[in-house]
Amino acid sequence: MKKKSYLFFLMTILFAVLSVAGCGRKKTDTDQWTRINDEKRVIVGLDDSFVPMGFQNKSGEIIGFDIDLARAVFDLYDITVDFQPIDWSMKENELQNQTIDLIWNGYSKSAEREEKVLFSDEYMKNEQVVVALKKNNINHFSDMKGKILGAQNGSSGINSFEEQPTILKNLVKDQTAILYDGFNEAFMDLKSGRIDGLLIDRVYANYYLSHEDNLADYSIVSGDFESEAFAVGLRKSDKKLAEKINAGFEKLRESGELARISTKWFGEDVTK
Template sequence: MKKSVAIILTITMAGVLFVGCGKKTESSNSLQAVQKAGKLTIGLDDSYPPMEFRDSNDKLVGFDIDLGDAVAKKMGVKSEYITNDFNGMVLALGSSKFNVIISAMSITDDRKKSINFSDSYVMGGQVAIIKQGNTKINKIDDLKGKTVACQLGSTGDTAATAMKGLKEVKKYDKITDAYQDLSIGRVDAVVLDAQVGQYYVAKKPGEYKVLDEQISQEPIGIGFKKQDKELQVAVQKAIDELKADGTLSKLSQKWFGFDAYKK
């Protein structure tokens, strides 16, 4: 009798463990979770125009917003955006705060240790922007002895920190705050992505200038948790289709003023 009870309990426990493992495997499949929820949650920093920012009506807009909407539509789901400080974006992805990162994130070897990336959906790179009329700074080497601003945790941070001979590198949570200090003369230059620099120049003609010399070239991609292979494949398929059908060309013309995909 005791043996029978023991056997029954063993079988029951094995069944529970089997079901539990099955549920765990199913819940760890992000693509199925996205499809079941009917939405793709996207993490971003909402203060990086023209990639992602708030307009005068506090509406979330930008290249990455249009891209996220288009990717989600291709996948047959809706997009939902969750804001996060850029410096903590990778950690937030790891804790499942959102499904993917679409936030002008450069693909670097250091980041690839923690997350996976899609193929590059646009080529970025670091530049320095100064106030128009500043005749003392004409090239990158002229930044020696000067105070340079950047966004904390960004590749602009990496590039600025690596520059030799600077007086100081001031790091900000939001790139908009760095621009504010540039405009009032607290810093001499801001190091940031080329698209963002050109956006500010176009937005305020005569106020800012991008130095001709580029500090670096950096591919920008969508970030995924390491285990989310199926979700990564589905998103990559959507990006490839958006490139092929000309959608990304139209978005780059809309936000950058040129076709970033023209060969």
């Protein structure tokens, strides 16, 4: 009898634990602005190695342009922003599963992504470039013929690479790119010669190389990929939330705060 009672007790505890674990957010098609405004908290998903948009400093603190911008927008509504590092290749899944509320980390707007998410207004221009060591004499995309290319998994750069193959894909070795979860490892491989060029966002390349002691050793090569624009990614149903973010952008632009944040990170106002 005691054994049965003990087993029943264990099963009761297990059921309680599972019940609590299942009390997280449920997938819903309703606009989440009311919940976020009531809770006074919003969760932003990011790749925490994407300098200078959102990244961890040496102390482990998440900082960056998009970090300051997101906080400035939601400060207008007295809402705290939590930043959640995610697998960037799974960002849209994390959004739809409501693990996060927003994708906000140098997230490029594209027709393919518009099928999955609702975008805020654009706030910054960007383009895809190839970074290479100058000693490799890569001054044009055509110089990547037969060379080894690296790119970030799930990035807009690899999307452009696949969707517009005549620009770069058909040139590089094996018509493919070595994929990395983050750019830090990619730059290490570039320095060591494991790859010959790295397809990357210009804003990342400019910031990263400006903080390198050997900036003169690198080339930043532009190609024919169409220019991009950064925007915030939301669930399709979160139209009110998008309106609030867009209104925030406008208020920060009018007050000069948007330009101040941009100058802090880029030395000039690069916002739209």
